[in-house]
Amino acid sequence: MTDRPAVDLLPGVTPLPFDPEWWRGAVIYQIYPRSYQDSTGDGIGDLAGIAQRLPHIARLGADAIWISPFFRSPMKDFGYDVSDYCDVDPMFGSLAEFDRMVAVAHDLGLRVMIDLVLSHTSDQHPWFIESRSSRDNPKADWYVWADPKPDGTPPNNWLSVFGGSAWAWHAGREQYYLHNFLTSQPDLNFHCPAVQDAVLEVVRFWLRRGVDGFRLDTINFYFADKYLRDNPSLPRELRNDSIAPSVNPYNHQLHLFSKNQPENLDFLRACGPS
Structure with a gap:
């Protein structure tokens, strides 16, 4: 999901030039936050650690990073059980650290994709x-x-x-x-219009923060x-x-x-x- 709907970016967010075709042929570097760079010494990778390593990823020639789930979660399925779509789990940092990571990525010419797990919560x-x-x-x-x-x-x-x-x-x-x-992990009822509106608002939340695209997990399970x-x-x-x-x-x-x-x-x- 890479087409950017019309949304107002948050103050200070600088997007890369919009190109709906950027992903075609792009080199996308996947990051699993928990086992990536730990910036605090607690043994768990975090968003600040990702930001530290972005220059290395850029030098490798990647066009974008894809970050596995970092949302608030009881972690019964390692983050694919989301309890708040619009916040960062404290083990990974904060929204402010997410925003800084996006800014660093964009300064390096890297686009940012995130995992969205919308079929269930x-x-x-x-x-x-x-x-x-x-x-x-x-x-x-x-x-x-x-x-x-x-x-x-x-x-x-x-x-x-x-x-x-x-x-x-x-x-x-x-x-x-x-x-x-x-x-x-109960499944959402996508036959309910209010559910569709709610998950699309989640998409807009992250687009406003400068996210360039999404990897949609279990997309074929949206509707039963x-x-x-x-x-x-x-x-x-x-x-x-x-x-x-x-x-x-x-x-x-x-x-x-x-x-x-x-x-x-x-x-x-x-x-x-x-």
């Missing part, structure tokens, strides 16, 4: 805490909730990439919620089939263990309804330049 995200509180709160439909079958079992046969059912029971709502990964139909089985000869280990039953299904929905493309088209 942490169960500690305020959105989910509100959503799970009742069936009629303002965010009640922000996640994929479904009633059990008459016998109390999950609403369909969908499986989690990480093993087991993709549904977790919540006693408060007496409903199941969808999680394609950990049970602590609105009718929650069962996935068909997948013959053994067609199973592909490149997505999950061969011992994982996830590979026994053709994921026709739990991901890769046509609405994904419609949403991305709607996110194009305005």
